[in-house]
Amino acid sequence: MRSKSSTIRTGRATTVLAALLAGGLALSACSGGGKDDGGAKGGKDGGGSAPAGNTVALPRLDGAQLEISAVWTGQEQANFKKVLAEFERRTGAKVTFVPAQDPIINFLGSKIAGGQPPDVALLPQPGAIKQAVDKGWAKPVGPQAQKELAKNYSQGWQDIGKVGGKQYGIYYKAANKSLVWYNAKVFENAGAKEPATWKDLLTTAQAVYDSGVTPFSVPGADGWPLTDWFENVYLSQAGPEKYDQLAQHKIKWTDPSVKQALQTLAQIWGKKDYLAGGQKGALQTEFPNSVTQTFTGGDQPKAAMVYEGDFAQVNIGETKAKVGTDAKVFPFPAVGSAAPVVSGGDAAVVLKDSKAAQALMTFLASPDAATIQAKLGGYLSPNKNVPISAYPNSVQQKIAKALIAAGDDFRFDMSDQAPQAFGGTPGKGEWKDLQDFLRNPGDVAGAQAALEKDAAAAYGSGS
Template sequence: MRIMSSTIRTDRAVTTLAVLLAGALTLTACGGSDDNKKDDGGSTASQSAGTVTLPKLNGASLEVAAVWTGGEQKNFKQVLAEFEKRTGAKVTFVPAQDPIINFLGSKIAGGQPPDVALLPQPGAIKQAVEKGWAKPLGAEAQAELAKNYSQGWQDIGKVDGKQYGVYYKAANKSLIWYNAKAFENAGAKEPKTWQELLTAAQAVYDSGVTPFSVGGADGWTLTDWFENVYLSQAGPEKYDQLAQHKIKWTDPSVKEALTTLAQVWGKKDYVAGGANGALQTEFPASVTQTFTGGDQPKAAMVYEGDFAQVNIGETKAKVGTDAKVFPFPSVGSTAPVVSGGDAAVILKDSKAAQALATFLASPDAATIQAKLGGYLSPNKNVPNSAYPNEVQRTIAKALIASGDDFRFDMSDQAPQAFGGTPGKGEWKDLQDFLKNPTDVAGTQAKLEKEAAAAYGSGS
């Protein structure tokens, strides 16, 4: 039974978060940045910020591995610098490659594992435990988690009842960002339903701008597209069943979701560069090309999570004015709310590694990165005022308000061989589907064959 099975949610809870997020974004996305806004009292951060106690670690050294690059890596290094300042330890960031489990395997085989790794999938945490790599969190880190995290975010870092992961970073993966000027020129409106999204896309297309930018070179972006459509259309119960492979990928609900996706992916000239161009476009470029070129960008919309703000920040576009956002539209009766995240896991048990895990579980660490933008924390004691613009504050508030009521990224729950490996499994199958969106049955058959093999072996 997979980790997510301990946190089954209700349809009503998912609906509540979707409504909250939709209403809040409608109010704030048009309002521009408000960097000086104070916390409205919705968080309890003022009671706990700066209170985590860390040991003196003069002379200790640590290596921390993560797949983060660019601005995300740069910002995280500022968090590590604060840990160094407060403890006297020396921390080195080790850039990792996807799939991180394979990267860590080679490091461990060579006798040089990092002390701590940031793992982007619950399935990867489970594998690290099964391989004997991961070490349980100590009492201090667990106490910090219990103080700052909802039970659901604690549970997805557990394996067989033991706490191994600190979900330092979260993501709301049910957002579509758009070029405000391109929408304005086209007379397009923010959609609330899938059909309205197609209507807006046609208006944008008619104005001379390609509707969608898709980072198809990174297969994980395509799994996120599928998950939002599937959750909204098939519902939370089916979503949980497919996530645990209790129903097959040949199920009619999967056929329906792929057929719906093909309304965008298979529509001629709706995707920047066509399928071939999209398959050569990595995620960062899919964002930046949406917000460069003035009112004639390469595309008007790009789907992905709140973390897209890091890449928007690399352009001249300003979040809330030039770059706006709306919740992923409802395909079925309710809009989807899909979350993801990265968990810190200890690989070399030591006083220093446990101290870093404790620090990352505290509001102290998360507040530093929140202020830098493009980051979302599931830590409920991070002050909402720490986020640098009103759009980000709204997304963060919606996440915390959801408590345990969310669905975690489906591919991240899967065994790494199926849901988290470039060029293989779901990533590759959906890339092939982007190239040929008419082959629904063939795509289903490939997905089921590879899922059955991966879930059967647990790898």
């Protein structure tokens, strides 16, 4: 079972955040400007007040050498290296980024077995943090980093980095995983409207299809986006209480609520003509390409819409499309009574305790580090003292403001709360089971049986 710290609290912010996104994104979709809308004043309006620059004291670390690992690639990795360069400039330390492979726990295990673990790793699942602690790899966060964490993060974001009541992780990066990005020109040509409900989404998809463009780009080659699709449908349809129960495997995947969610997903996944390349093509499409193929080809792209989090902007940036004009966004539509809001993130964890490693953790917990990456785009921080104005366009400013406004009340990605063997391993567990379901969306019972078998095995072993 999950540790208590992996279970995230929720409440009215599930609907509040959705409302903020629905209103804010609609208002901002016509502009890609970077003007601050007042969110950086701090306090209850959802923005931070800390200025960009040196807000945290760091020691001189001349001669120190550090390694930090994450699964980040491409532009995301390049942007993070600019953050590390600032840490080097201010401390004199040398930091090397070591690319990791999924699942990162397995990658770290091989590095540790070889006697060469990185000093710090960024783990994408609370379950992975717990595993690192249980294996004796992770070291507690030091006092200076804890001080920054307490000053800059809501209690909810602090708690998901804890195991057994002790702080091990600092969530450097967050994600709003309840967004659908769309090609604005395609929608305009089709006379399609931004949907508020699942029924509206199906109507919009049909309008797009009738105009001659395939509605959806689904990255089935990567299992994790499929889990995100499921989580949004399930949270909205089954409700927060059931979501928490399924996340902790207190109810089985054979539960009728899971059947209903899979049947709902099949309304899109089961329509070959609604998916770029059909089910077969979707299963061969990796996430980056699922985004870029939605925003290349002008008003005749391979697909009109792609579901995923705010981080899709990094991939949109690889095309000629501009966020806010060519590429617009709407909140994941309400399947039940309220639109879903699912969050994710990556937490920094110390594996080799040292003055330099703890200084890097302190830096990553500060607004200084996050503000650098926020300005580069395609990134979202749970740090409440990052100025909203640091985000490069009004769409991203609204997403960031809404995340901070949620405070402690949000739902964390379900698969990231699960043991990694079930919720975080390519070709296994939930990832594979949902890929199999995408391949054959008519077999709801078979999908449920496979999900329950794999979940029972993983939760039973805790791996």
